[in-house]
Each structure stands twice: as structure tokens, then as C-alpha cells.
Amino acid sequence: MPPRVDWEKCDGCKAQDEPLCEQVCPGNLMTLNKDNKAYCRPLRHCWDCMSCTKVCPVGAIETRMPFQIGYHGAKLIPMVGTNSITWTCEDIYGNVKRYRYKNRIED
Amino acid sequence: MAKQLPKIGIVFNDQGERLSAALDIEKMVAAASKNKAVIRTDVFTSPLVDNFEAWIDSSLSEHGMDRVLFYGGFTEQQKNLLSRTLQKAGINPYMVEWFDPLDQGLLNNKDDQAVRDKKALSLLKTVLARVKNLEPLEPEELPANERTLILGGGVTGLHTAASLVKQGKPVTLVEKNSGLGGKVAQLARFYPRMCDPHCGLEHVLFPVLEQELFDLRTLAKVEKLDGSPGRFEATVRHAPRYVNEQCDGCGKCETVCPVDLNDLEPLPECRLPAEVVEKDKTEGAEESQAQDEHAVSEEADASGEHVFSYDTPITRREPMFTRKAIHPSMPMPHPVAYVIEREHCPPQCRECEKVCPNNAVELDQKEKTETVEAGAVLLATGWDRYRTDKLDGYAYGLFPGVVDNLDMEQLLSPDNPHVKRLQGISPAELTSVGFIQCVGSRDECNLPYCSSVCCTVTMKQILELKRINPDVQCYVFYMDVRTSGFDESLYRQARESGAVFINERPSLVRYDESSKKLLVDAHDQILDRKLRAELDLLVLAGGMRPSDGSIEAGKILRMPTDKFGFFETHKQCYPAESQRSGIFVGGCAREPMNVSQSIESGAKAALEAQVFLGKSIHIEPTYPVVNDKKCDQCGRCVEECPFEVLSYNEKEIPVPDLAKCRQCGNCMGICPKVAVNLGHSNIKQYSSQIEVLGENTAFLSKKEPVILAFLCENDAWLAAREAQAQGLVPQNVVAMKVPCAGSVNNALIADALSIGIDGVFVGACPEDTCHYVKGNKLIQKRFDDLAEKLKSMSMDTERVTIAGIGPRDAELYVSSISECIEKLREKGPNPFKM
Numbered sequence: 049m050p051p052r053v054d055w056e057k058c059d060g061c062k063a064q065d066e067p068l069c070e071q072v073c074p075g076n077l078m079t080l081n082k083d084n085k086a087y088c089r090p091l092r093h094c095w096d097c098m099s100c101t102k103v104c105p106v107g108a109i110e111t112r113m114p115f116q117i118g119y120h121g122a123k124l125i126p127m128v129g130t131n132s133i134t135w136t137c138e139d140i141y142g143n144v145k146r147y148r149y150k151n152r153i154e155d
Numbered sequence: 156m157a158k159q160l161p162k163i164g165i166v167f168n169d170q171g172e173r174l175s176a177a178l179d180i181e182k183m184v185a186a187a188s189k190n191k192a193v194i195r196t197d198v199f200t201s202p203l204v205d206n207f208e209a210w211i212d213s214s215l216s217e218h219g220m221d222r223v224l225f226y227g228g229f230t231e232q233q234k235n236l237l238s239r240t241l242q243k244a245g246i247n248p249y250m251v252e253w254f255d256p257l258d259q260g261l262l263n264n265k266d267d268q269a270v271r272d273k274k275a276l277s278l279l280k281t282v283l284a285r286v287k288n289l290e291p292l293e294p295e296e297l298p299a300n301e302r303t304l305i306l307g308g309g310v311t312g313l314h315t316a317a318s319l320v321k322q323g324k325p326v327t328l329v330e331k332n333s334g335l336g337g338k339v340a341q342l343a344r345f346y347p348r349m350c351d352p353h354c355g356l357e358h359v360l361f362p363v364l365e366q367e368l369f370d371l372r373t374l375a376k377v378e379k380l381d382g383s384p385g386r387f388e389a390t391v392r393h394a395p396r397y398v399n400e401q402c403d404g405c406g407k408c409e410t411v412c413p414v415d416l417n418d419l420e421p422l423p424e425c426r427l428p429a430e431v432v433e434k435d436k437t438e439g440a441e442e443s444q445a446q447d448e449h450a451v452s453e454e455a456d457a458s459g460e461h462v463f464s465y466d467t468p469i470t471r472r473e474p475m476f477t478r479k480a481i482h483p484s485m486p487m488p489h490p491v492a493y494v495i496e497r498e499h500c501p502p503q504c505r506e507c508e509k510v511c512p513n514n515a516v517e518l519d520q521k522e523k524t525e526t527v528e529a530g531a532v533l534l535a536t537g538w539d540r541y542r543t544d545k546l547d548g549y550a551y552g553l554f555p556g557v558v559d560n561l562d563m564e565q566l567l568s569p570d571n572p573h574v575k576r577l578q579g580i581s582p583a584e585l586t587s588v589g590f591i592q593c594v595g596s597r598d599e600c601n602l603p604y605c606s607s608v609c610c611t612v613t614m615k616q617i618l619e620l621k622r623i624n625p626d627v628q629c630y631v632f633y634m635d636v637r638t639s640g641f642d643e644s645l646y647r648q649a650r651e652s653g654a655v656f657i658n659e660r661p662s663l664v665r666y667d668e669s670s671k672k673l674l675v676d677a678h679d680q681i682l683d684r685k686l687r688a689e690l691d692l693l694v695l696a697g698g699m700r701p702s703d704g705s706i707e708a709g710k711i712l713r714m715p716t717d718k719f720g721f722f723e724t725h726k727q728c729y730p731a732e733s734q735r736s737g738i739f740v741g742g743c744a745r746e747p748m749n750v751s752q753s754i755e756s757g758a759k760a761a762l763e764a765q766v767f768l769g770k771s772i773h774i775e776p777t778y779p780v781v782n783d784k785k786c787d788q789c790g791r792c793v794e795e796c797p798f799e800v801l802s803y804n805e806k807e808i809p810v811p812d813l814a815k816c817r818q819c820g821n822c823m824g825i826c827p828k829v830a831v832n833l834g835h836s837n838i839k840q841y842s843s844q845i846e847v848l849g850e851n852t853a854f855l856s857k858k859e860p861v862i863l864a865f866l867c868e869n870d871a872w873l874a875a876r877e878a879q880a881q882g883l884v885p886q887n888v889v890a891m892k893v894p895c896a897g898s899v900n901n902a903l904i905a906d907a908l909s910i911g912i913d914g915v916f917v918g919a920c921p922e923d924t925c926h927y928v929k930g931n932k933l934i935q936k937r938f939d940d941l942a943e944k945l946k947s948m949s950m951d952t953e954r955v956t957i958a959g960i961g962p963r964d965a966e967l968y969v970s971s972i973s974e975c976i977e978k979l980r981e982k983g984p985n986p987f988k989m
Binding site for chain 1: 791825829841900902905909910940943948949987
């Protein structure tokens with residue numbers, strides 16, 4: 049399921065040529081509309097890699113779960129630290145699991 | 156390059172048994188020695204200075220120590236001495252860390268010693284993580300230029316230029332008019348000594364004019380400013396004067412000139428084309444001309460705030476003076492050369508050229524531009540009068556005899572041979588004169604502020620009128636008389652001279668055709684009586700607004716202004732520093748002020764500018780560095796930097812202009828890719844500490860929350876220190892000092908929360924007091940985003956708290972922290988806690 053952008057929060061990365069989600073998307077799917085808000089162009093091409101969700105500096109992007117993984121109401125939320133990433137999974141019954149991974153990016 | 160293990164020497168300062176009385180030092184020494192990076196640990200009980208050099212020598216020669224951690228309380232003097240000794244021995248000053256256990260509440264004997272000992276061990280590990288990541292840094296020297304560029308040749312600019320030249324510093328003074336002097340040269344008298352302003356101005360000007368260091372450019376304006384502090388490059392546009400330097404001011408041309416211009420025609424000045432001023436704006440120009448009926452039109456911009464805009468002043472009053480189209484420089488005849496108002500010349504007329512004995516007239520001169528290099532820029536662009544004709548009831552321009560206070564100064568001025576007085580008002584013939592105070596000032600619909608000088612100016616004008624004609628009757632209609640300080644004596648003199656003060660501001664002025672008198676009706680609140688004044692002349696004490704030149708210069712230099720258009724500065728702490736480094740503000744371009752205040756403000760600005768005017772600019776190495784491998788060029792730092800320091804280099808990577816940078820670290824806090832690092836407080840240093848702290852939170856029982864507090868070193872940190880010194884802060888808090896709350900990156904907070912620290916507290920400055928303009932606002936915005944994210948993660952948003960804390964708000968700090976702890980106790984431990 050494609051990323052959903054909260055246009056209230058999205059500031060189009062301050063109207064730069066390419067917002068972060070556009071730069072990071074491996075399928076080059078994200079772009080800005082004429083109001084400088086990000087959106088995903090061909091929705092069905094999205095791979096759910098969640099790169100855009102992770103990178104969004106204002107937390108405006110949410111990736112909704114494909115139904116094969118979790119029905120409506122299930123959530124998978126990343127939070128990016130300096131050298132780690134934290135995942136929060138919530139199923140439709142409200143059970144929460146959390147994982148923290150260190151990533152390997154060094155300076 | 157293989158990473159070498161750092162070699163840390165630790166010094167415990169246990170003078171007066173301050174440490175050992177509160178903590179188990181032996182345990183700490185043992186724990187520290189276990190750390191592989193620590194090469195030696197010593198406890199000093201006697202004054203350090205005596206045997207410190209020997210300690211360094213042995214640490215360097217035997218262990219190859221490369222960094223030092225000082226543990227304990229040190230005075231600034233001791234710190235200074237120790238770091239100098241270390242520097243002599245070859246240890247970079249940025250390879251030294253000071254840890255005061257007092258800041259973390261470790262010396263607070265009221266709390267359980269077992270907890271404190273455990274916390275001390277955790278924090279020792281934490282600070283060692285930072286020490287391991289210290290990097291040697293060297294300060295930089297940037298090229299500088301000794302020249303100051305001053306915009307505005309009024310009293311502020313002139314005095315400042317003169318002081319600088321006296322100090323042997325070169326100055327370029329750019330003045331839009333043909334002559335120097337600005338508004339002050341148009342006054343009749345200075346208060347309080349009631350002398351002639353021309354005398355005061357010339358006394359300053361004459362010694363400077365001959366100096367080589369003084370570069371005067373009249374009929375000129377800055378149309379572009381490139382470069383950065385220390386090496387500004389200004390493009391100066393010169394309007395043609397049509398008279399060259401050969402002119403000796405003999406005045407023959409003036410006698411043959413056929414053109415008479417009245418004083419409603421503006422004086423000749425350099426005018427910039429609209430496209431130069433409004434680079435980004437092309438459509439707005441016409442709109443703003445259309446709405447000329449309100450001098451201050453209050454538009455609501457996107458953010459809902461009122462924005463004041465002033466349109467060009469059009470005076471509808473009767474002309475009072477005339478001049479020729481060729482005349483001496485105005486307002487003061489310096490420089491000596493005449494000026495021609497070419498747009499008023501009749502076609503083909505070359506009379507002045509024919510008659511000039513020095514061949515000084517060049518009617519074909521063209522506009523030209525030049526580049527001026529300067530180290531610093533001083534804005535002294537001054538004020539203009541507020542349009543009193545906007546207050547319809549006072550009929551400025553409709554009835555003869557209604558003038559504003561600047562017109563009045565011209566009426567009272569001695570006759571200028573080059574400016575002919577038209578028939579009409581002569582001060583000696585006046586029998587009754589009225590003054591209405593606060594015309595347009597202190598008025599919600601016009602200027603809401605007090606222009607601060609108009610009351611005293613009225614007193615001055617009354618005294619001057621009484622001097623010319625002791626029988627003249629003066630009436631002053633006022634709301635409050637604000638003659639502050641010693642100006643009160645002028646007020647007293649005016650009262651004693653017989654002027655009548657009526658405590659009401661009339662709403663209407665009428666004109667009696669038959670008696671040719673102005674009629675003002677008022678209800679005196681003190682006498683509770685109606686009265687009518689029949690006046691020959693009515694003076695409207697209009698206020699000050701930023702001059703058109705100020706507004707234009709603000710647009711060209713991209714200066715932040717307040718909503719009235721005055722240049723924004725940090726009024727209490729740095730009144731002369733604008734929010735653009737290297738650009739300073741003096742005089743009425745900053746706020747309404749009188750002559751002496753203007754001169755002083757200019758001097759303050761010049762003094763502050765000295766930093767950029769030496770042979771070179773010294774830059775501390777704590778500036779931000781952008782990691783170009785990580786940077787995604789999103790441009791957020793460029794957009795949000797409070798001082799517009801960053802710009803893109805040839806690889807499209809943002810780079811800070813070091814001379815402009817104030818090293819607040821907001822770029823580090825903003826960067827979504829954590830690619831910006833401040834020297835000596837980089838992300839790695841913080842994140843490594845957070846990681847170690849997260850693994851060592853067991854100093855409290857499981858139920859007790861551990862809170863990481865990021866505290867702004869200007870405000871909240873000082874409050875926290877005070878609170879700790881009083882022993883008021885619970886042991887749940889671990890404090891971390893940051894250069895500005897805005898330098899805290901969300902990734903660091905995410906780090907802390909995801910590793911199991913129960914709560915994060917950010918101590919920012921109270922609203923509107925941030926020394927870096929908006930650091931606290933920027934972090935607040937990011938904080939809100941983070942709180943939303945926490946909500947979506949089904950975490951408690953109470954885990955993150957932000958509070959505005961001033962430097963002396965120790966109690967507020969304690970209460971906010973306690974509240975935070977209380978909430979977290981309710982919510983239970985962080986779900987990520989191991």
C-alpha cells in the first residue's frame with residue numbers, strides 16, 4: 049500500500065527542487081504537487097520500502113500496511129535515531145511490538 | 156586509517172575533600188581504570204597547579220596521553236590556567252573535558268549515597284564516551300577589510316564616520332541626497348542647548364573632509380551587497396550631479412537659472428529602479444501604489460500578523476519656499492559642488508554651462524555604478540516624518556497655517572540665501588500658535604508607538620517662538636507630556652514662559668475665512684471647561700517612521716525588520732547588532748531617538764563592528780561542518796538558519812559562511828539526515844553519551860523514570876546549575892549542555908527514547924528571548940512533530956517535554972522537572988527499557 053502524506057504537516061521540504069522523499073524513493077515515485085506538497089505518483093508501483101516514511105523530517109508520511117500483512121488499523125511506524133532505527137508494530141487488536149536495530153551507517 | 160584508541164588521563168579534583176565527602180572515589184577510580192581508553196587516573200587533594208606540570212610530563216612521556224578529563228569543581232581561573240598549561244605541553248584545548256558532579260546533583264548529600272554512587276559511575280562512563288569522541292580543533296583566521304561602509308550621511312552616520320576616521324580607520328559614507336546632514340540639518344535648533352545644528356554638524360565634518368581615509372559618496376545608494384563580514388562587496392549606484400569637482404560654489408549659475416522649484420518637489424537624490432529593490436517581487440508594486448489612502452495600511456499577511464506599509468509621502472500643503480534647479484548641495488552645502496535637478500531643466504537650456512567660470516557644469520553626465528569593499532556595514536538610514544495628512548480632522552494641507560513639526564523647523568530656521576521664503580508665514584508676525592501632540596503616534600490606527608522626541612521638540616519650538624516674539628501665545632494640546640530625563644527643564648521653561656497646556660487631543664480643526672484664523676475647540680479635562688483657541692499657525696507634532704531609505708536598504712540587504720519597518724536588533728543585549736552578521740544599525744533606523752542617542756548608538760555600532768575591521772577575523776573552531784556524504788541537499792538548514800549563514804557550494808552542498816555564523820547549532824538540530832556537526836559538540840559526541848547512558852540507567856529502581864535533559868547553555872543550564880547547587884533537583888535527571896535548544900536534533904531524542912531512557916526534557920529560552928532569534932521556536936515545531944510520531948507509535952507523548960526557562964528560573968526548572976517525573980511515574984517505564 050502506498051505512502052500517505054499528511055498535507056497539513058508536509059512543508060515540501062521548504063520548496064526545494066527535490067524534497068527528501070523524492071530523492072530517497074528507489075522507484076522515483078514521490079514528487080511535489082503545485083502546492084508544494086508531496087504525493088506518490090503511480091500508487092500501485094510503490095514497493096512499501098518505507099524509505100520516504102523514514103526520511104520525512106516532519107513525520108508527515110505514513111505507510112499503510114498491505115492487507116496480506118495486517119488488516120486496516122495495523123501500523124508499522126519507524127523512528128530514526130542517529131545510528132539506529134526503531135520500529136513499532138501494532139496489529140488490529142492493539143498489540144504492540146517494538147524493535148530497535150542499529151544500522152551500519154558510519155560517518 | 157586505522158583508528159587509534161584514545162588515551163585519556165583523568166584528574167579528580169578532591170581539594171577540600173569536596174568529592175570524597177559525597178562520593179566513593181576509590182570505586183570510581185577503580186571503575187575508570189578498567190576502561191581501556193583510560194591510561195591513568197589520579198586524585199589530587201592539594202592545589203593542582205603546584206604539581207600539574209610534572210603530572211603532564213609523566214603522562215605524556217610514559218603513556219602518550221592525548222586528552223584529559225577533569226572531574227570536579229574548577230573555577231574559571233583554574234580552568235584557564237590548566238588548559239593553558241596543557242596547551243603548552245601540546246594538548247589541543249578541544250581535547251579537554253570538564254565534568255562537574257555538582258551539575259548532575261552527585262554532591263547532594265540529602266539524597267541516598269548508594270544511588271548517587273551508582274549514578275556517578277553511570278555518568279563517568281557517559282562522559283568518557285564523550286571524551287573518547289573529542290577531536291582536536293584549530294581556530295581559523297579569515298581575511299578582513301578595515302573599511303566601514305556607512306549608509307546614511309545624517310547625524311548618526313556623520314558622527315560615526317568621524318569617530319572611525321579619527322581612529323585611523325577608513326570609511327566610505329554613502330548618502331542618497333546631494334549633501335550631508337540628513338534630517339538634523341533641516342532643524343532650526345538643537346535642544347537642550349538651543350544651538351544651531353549646522354554648527355554642530357560642521358564642527359564634526361570639517362576635520363574629516365580633508366582626510367584621505369574619508370571617502371564620501373553623495374547622490375549614491377547601495378544597490379547590492381555581496382560577500383560576507385570582513386569582505387563585503389557593495390555595488391554603489393551614483394546618480395549624476397551634472398556638476399564636477401571643479402565647482403567652487405561661486406553661485407553665478409544660480410543667478411541665470413530660469414527654473415524655480417518649490418519645496419514640495421523632493422530634493423535631488425539617488426533613486427534605485429524598482430527591479431533592483433524588489434528582486435523577488437514583480438507584481439506587488441502596482442498594488443501597493445493603488446492603496447495610497449491609508450498611510451499605514453494594515454494588511455494581514457499569511458501568518459495573520461499585521462504588516463505596516465508606508466506609501467510615498469505626498470504633501471498637499473501650500474509651498475513655503477522656492478529654489479532654483481541648480482543650487483548648492485542640500486540639506487548642507489557639503490560637498491561644495493552644486494547640483495542640477497536635470498529633470499526640471501527646460502529643453503535646450505544650457506545657461507548655467509555658459510556662465511560657469513570653472514567649466515564645472517557637465518550636463519551630459521551619466522549614472523554610474525562602482526564597487527566598494529568593506530569589512531562591515533553600518534545602517535544609519537534614519538527616519539521620515541509620518542504623514543499627518545492622514546488624520547483628516549487636522550486638515551494638514553487643506554487649510555493654510557497647518558504645518559507639521561518638521562515644516563515648523565524650516566519656518567524657524569534662519570534664511571538660506573539659496574532658498575527663497577514665499578510670502579506667508581513669518582515667525583515674528585505670529586500672535587498665537589497651537590501645537591497638537593501625538594498626531595498619529597500612540598494611536599492604534601496609525602503608529603502605536605511613541606516617537607519619543609516630539610514633546611521635547613514642541614517645548615523647543617515654543618521657547619524659540621517666545622525668543623523671537625515674547626508676546627506670542629502658545630497652546631499645547633496633549634495626551635501626556637513625555638519630556639524624559641533632563642528634557643524636563645525645557646518643559647518647565649515652556650510652562651513658565653506662559654504657554655497654555657490643555658490636556659485633550661482635539662478631533663477637529665476649522666478655518667474661519669473672515670478672520671483668517673484656525674479654530675480649535677477642546678474640552679480641558681483639568682478645568683472641566685470648553686475652550687476655543689484662535690490660531691495663526693497650528694503645528695502637528697507628527698511621529699517618526701522608518702525612512703523610505705531604511706525600508707529600501709532593508710529590502711536590498713534582506714534585513715529582518717519589526718512590523719513598523721525598523722531594523723530588528725536584540726534591544727537589551729546587542730542593540731547595535733542586526734540579525735545579519737557584519738551589518739550594524741544605529742540611529743533612528745533602529746527606533747525613534749533623539750540626536751544624542753543617535754550619536755551614541757552609532758558609536759556603539761562602530762565599536763561592535765571592530766571585530767570585522769581588523770587585519771583578519773578570528774573564528775573559533777566550534778562552527779558547523781556539513782558532512783557532504785550524508786547531506787541530501789534538502790536545504791532545510793539554509794532555509795531555517797536564523798542568520799542566513801548557509802549557502803550552496805559548487806557541489807550544491809550547503810556551507811556556512813564562517814564570518815557570519817554565530818555557532819548556535821540550529822542547522823545541526825534541523826538536519827533530517829544528521830549531517831551537520833558543530834565543532835566540539837557534534838552529534839557523535841551526544842549520541843555516544845546517550846547510548847552509554849541508556850545502557851546504564853540502573854542507578855535508580857526500575858519504577859523510577861530516568862530523564863535526559865538537554866539544556867540551553869545560555870538560559871536553562873544556568874537555572875539548572877543554580878537548582879543543583881541548592882540541592883533541589885531529583886536524581887532522576889541527567890543534564891546535558893547544548894549551545895542552543897534549537898541545536899538538539901530529533902534523532903538524538905529518538906535515540907534516547909529508543910534505548911530506554913524514560914523521558915526527554917528540553918530546556919529552551921522563554922518565548923522571544925532566544926539569543927539566536929528563533930532557536931526555541933524551531934525546536935518547538937520539531938518537538939510537536941515528534942510528539943505526533945510518538946502518538947502514532949502508541950507511546951505516551953508526555954515522554955517528551957519542552958519548557959522555556961530563563962537563567963534565574965531555578966524554581967521553574969525544578970517544578971517543570973518534578974512535574975515531568977510525576978507524569979512518567981504514572982505512565983510507567985519506557986516500553987523500550989531493557
